[in-house]
Amino acid sequence: xxxxxxxxxxxxxxxxVLGVLPSLPATPTAITNGGNWLIDLIAGVSSMLRAxxxxxxxxxxxxxxxxxxxxxxxxxxxxxxxxxxxxxxxK
Amino acid sequence: MIIPEIIRPTRSPLNKPKPxxxxxxxxxxxxxxxxxxxxxxxxxxxxxxPKTQAWTDKVMPKCTSLSFGTFNWKDKIxxxxxxxxxxxxxNVAPESWNLESAQAFILYQAPNDTDVRLDAVFSNxxxxxxxxxxxxxxxxxxxxxxxSAYQNPSWSHYQWEINITSKTVTSVGLTPSFATxxxxxxxxxxxxxxxxxxxxxxxxxTYDGTIFDTDVxxxxxxxxxxxxxxxxxxxxxxxxxxxxxxxxxxxxxxxxAWLFVPESSEMQEHASNLTDLLNEKLGFLLYPLTFxxxxxxxxxxxxxxxxxxSSCSKNTGSFMGSNFNLDFFKLNDxxxxxxxxxxNAIRVITILGLIHLARMKFKEVTQK
Numbered sequence: 144x145x146x147x148x149x150x151x152x153x154x155x156x157x158x159x160v161l162g163v164l165p166s167l168p169a170t171p172t173a174i175t176n177g178g179n180w181l182i183d184l185i186a187g188v189s190s191m192l193r194a195x196x197x198x199x200x201x202x203x204x205x206x207x208x209x210x211x212x213x214x215x216x217x218x219x220x221x222x223x224x225x226x227x228x229x230x231x232x233x234k
Numbered sequence: 235m236i237i238p239e240i241i242r243p244t245r246s247p248l249n250k251p252k253p254x255x256x257x258x259x260x261x262x263x264x265x266x267x268x269x270x271x272x273x274x275x276x277x278x279x280x281x282x283x284p285k286t287q288a289w290t291d292k293v294m295p296k297c298t299s300l301s302f303g304t305f306n307w308k309d310k311i312x313x314x315x316x317x318x319x320x321x322x323x324x325n326v327a328p329e330s331w332n333l334e335s336a337q338a339f340i341l342y343q344a345p346n347d348t349d350v351r352l353d354a355v356f357s358n359x360x361x362x363x364x365x366x367x368x369x370x371x372x373x374x375x376x377x378x379x380x381x382s383a384y385q386n387p388s389w390s391h392y393q394w395e396i397n398i399t400s401k402t403v404t405s406v407g408l409t410p411s412f413a414t415x416x417x418x419x420x421x422x423x424x425x426x427x428x429x430x431x432x433x434x435x436x437x438x439x440t441y442d443g444t445i446f447d448t449d450v451x452x453x454x455x456x457x458x459x460x461x462x463x464x465x466x467x468x469x470x471x472x473x474x475x476x477x478x479x480x481x482x483x484x485x486x487x488x489x490x491a492w493l494f495v496p497e498s499s500e501m502q503e504h505a506s507n508l509t510d511l512l513n514e515k516l517g518f519l520l521y522p523l524t525f526x527x528x529x530x531x532x533x534x535x536x537x538x539x540x541x542x543x544s545s546c547s548k549n550t551g552s553f554m555g556s557n558f559n560l561d562f563f564k565l566n567d568x569x570x571x572x573x574x575x576x577x578n579a580i581r582v583i584t585i586l587g588l589i590h591l592a593r594m595k596f597k598e599v600t601q602k
Contacts, residue, residue: 167519189533
């Protein structure tokens with residue numbers, strides 16, 4: 144009941160705030176069609192890869208692939224974080 | 235000699251000034267009173283005292299309410315069902331028995347047993363309608379269900395009670411099929427969970443669905459204590475106090491659950507309202523978020539996964555917007571061993587490629 148009341152108040156307040164503003168136009172149909180086509184493509188490729196590799200192996204492949212391709216950025220971010228720790232004394 | 239002066243109390247209890255009405259009240263007292271009043275008015279409706287049953291010609295039968303907290307119906311009923319089927323190999327339980335739907339119950343009399351034992355479990359289903367028959371001024375009941383097995387072909391609602399009382403019915407399996415029978419009106423929904431019995435069974439407040447250890451209580455409830463039976467009266471008083479505490483505790487638990495735990499349908503309604511509002515007002519600004527969610531769902535959706543099992547007939551795939559028969563997966567039906575070999579070969583080649591890629595990256599990093 145308490146959470147319901149909070150959510151009702153929140154949605155009501157949001158409705159009141161947004162009610163002042165004009166409604167923005169919807170996304171053009173051409174863009175949504177293109178997005179749907181892309182989503183269908185991704186779903187098809189994803190399901191095909193899952194069928195070939197199995198979901199667990201596919202997850203591992205994707206993780207390793209991202210780790211290799213984005214190695215420089217990950218390394219830079221990790222080093223930047225380690226440099227913030229004074230006891231390690233990494234320069 | 236000095237005579238001590240008599241000390242007179244300046245304020246005796248008798249001449250203590252009376253509190254004025256316009257004085258501020260004690261805060262603690264006000265707070266405590268507020269809590270008590272709030273508890274009485276808010277928690278009291280949740281108190282559901284245990285009810286007993288009484289079945290006589292002139293008394294309307296009642297049901298014993300059982301909550302999920304005190305009646306683990308799945309285990310209990312499954313145990314009884316197994317026992318019933320073991321004792322009656324040629325008379326199995328109705329096929330429509332469904333533990334998941336929680337809308338079925340079984341009712342039986344154990345073989346060679348002198349007592350009729352009833353166990354019924356149902357939820358969200360009103361099974362019985364009680365009415366007063368003007369012909370004989372007796373209270374009878376109608377069941378809004380279809381009996382799947384009964385001994386007497388001329389089964390009727392009142393006959394059923396007589397049969398049970400006379401122990402001619404050995405087993406009755408009932409399924410909630412809602413077939414209309416002889417002025418039986420189905421009541422599809424009723425938010426109640428009860429145990430009905432044609433006889434006057436008195437269930438103890440702590441009854442958890444197990445079979446009575448002793449004889450079924452006699453009709454009309456437990457006998458009253460004798461006038462001078464002090465131990466009996468003390469026992470009833472103690473039991474009453476314990477029942478009260480149990481009822482208050484259960485009521486508090488229900489109240490707290492009602493207060494803090496929203497139901498999933500309510501949360502779904504809030505989410506739906508919020509989505510509709512944002513879609514209406516934000517328009518195209520919300521599309522990137524929707525697009526991201528759709529992609530995530532597409533990546534985790536198994537419903538459109540291509541089937542590689544030989545038992546499946548779904549060997550066609552969708553790719554680039556066109557449907558076609560995917561011969562590679564069709565191979566799984568024709569030559570499964572070759573399909574598995576090719577599948578493993580692709581996996582091994584991919585893993586070797588990843589290892590090679592990692593090695594190249596290692597060289598690139600170390601040679602910098």
